[in-house]
Amino acid sequence: MVTFKAQLYAWRSVIFALFLRELQSKFNDKFGLGWAFLEPFVFIFALSFFRSILRPGDVHSIPLFIFMMIGLMGLQSLTSCLNSVSTSIKRNKPLYAFRQVQPISAILTAGFLEFSIKVIVVALLALALYLIGEGFAIHDPLLLISLFALLWIFSISLGLIFAIAAAFVPEVNKIKALLTRPLIFISCVFFSLQDLPEKFWPYLTWNPLVHFNELARYACFESYGVKGVSYIFIIEVTIATVFLSLAMYHITWKRVLSR
Template sequence: MVTFKDQLYAWRGVIFALFLRELQSKFNDKFGLGWAFLEPFAFIFALSYLRGLISGDDIHSIPLFLFMMIGMVGLQSLTTCLQSVSTSVRRNKPLYAFRQVQPISAVLTAGFLEFSIKVVVVALLSLALYLMGETFEVNDPLLLISLFLLLWVFSISIGLIFAIAAAFVPEVDKIKSMLTRPLMFISCVFFSLQDLPEEYWPYLTWNPLVHFNELARYACFESYGTKGVSLNFLIEITIVFLFLSLSMYHITWKKVLSR
């Protein structure tokens, strides 16, 4: 008789094997993990240069490069995790012939891989800041870590919803692409919420990424403030989408296997 402990060991082995498989397929060129660092660094540098022409060396008490770095890390954490998780069920479909491998294992593996990559990228970006002479102290590291974990759970939840929907309607992938493209301009990456008149804030604050970026900047610099954003909103919407995604998976995962 198979015990629950044996099932956990088997599940851990499946996730570890899937993790190695995903890691090898994601970085199978010469640069490997270097691309994960070079791409955001070059993009942050370009955006910082363009924003510097408009507003100078700092934005609401935050150094320009740090302002852009926080926004870009938040945006790419959401979009890369969403893309990887939403396609993980389809990518690993041949492996479902093995009884131990289930779609949720592929989803968790993809989410954990993207989380691990972003941790390494943030560490490398912090090292780059130190070498550039941009030293600073994080005002509230616990809040910053909590925000990153909330964003990770939110991204996996949204990705799982899209993965299930795409299993029944493949055209959902096109809708996902259309929805993610404007995020660069409506998520307070290039600008701050405080740059806009308050009457326009309701058109942006429905977006959880706005709250994440603004609160992450506040967690690093207390002088930035939290006007217009709410941690409670982030927690509530993350719980809602987590519950919705798990409910959809529980109802449909057997049908997903047969698609």
């Protein structure tokens, strides 16, 4: 009789093996992990430069580069994790011939890999800010960490929903791409919610990423404020997404294997 402890050890071994496989396939070019840092850094620098031309100076007490960095890292954390998780079931389909490998293992591995990469990227960006003399003291580190964790959980859950849907209707991937492209314009990456009149806020605050970005900026700079966003809304949306994704997986995972 297989004990629960033995099952956990087997599951850990499977996830570790899948993690090494995903890591090797993701960084098999010459740039490797360095590109994961260079891409957001160059993108942030370019966007900050164009934003400084349109409206120079700080953004509601936040230096422009840091303002853009927080918004862009929130956006990239969501989209990269969503894209990786939503395709993980299909990518690892040949491995499901082994009884120990299940779709949920591929989902968690893809999400954990993206989480690890973003932690390294954030640490490197923080080091770069320190070296160029733009260091700052974080106002509420616990809030910032909890926001990053909630964003990670939300992204994995949303990716799981798209992965299951794409297993039955492949065209869902095109819908996902269509939905994620406008996020850079409607997620308070370029601008602050406070830059807009309050009558326009309801058209943006349905987007959870707006709340993530604005609260992350407040967690770094208390003077930024928390107008128009809610931490409770983030928790509610994350719980609802987790519940929906796990319910869909529990009902359909065996049929997903046969697709």
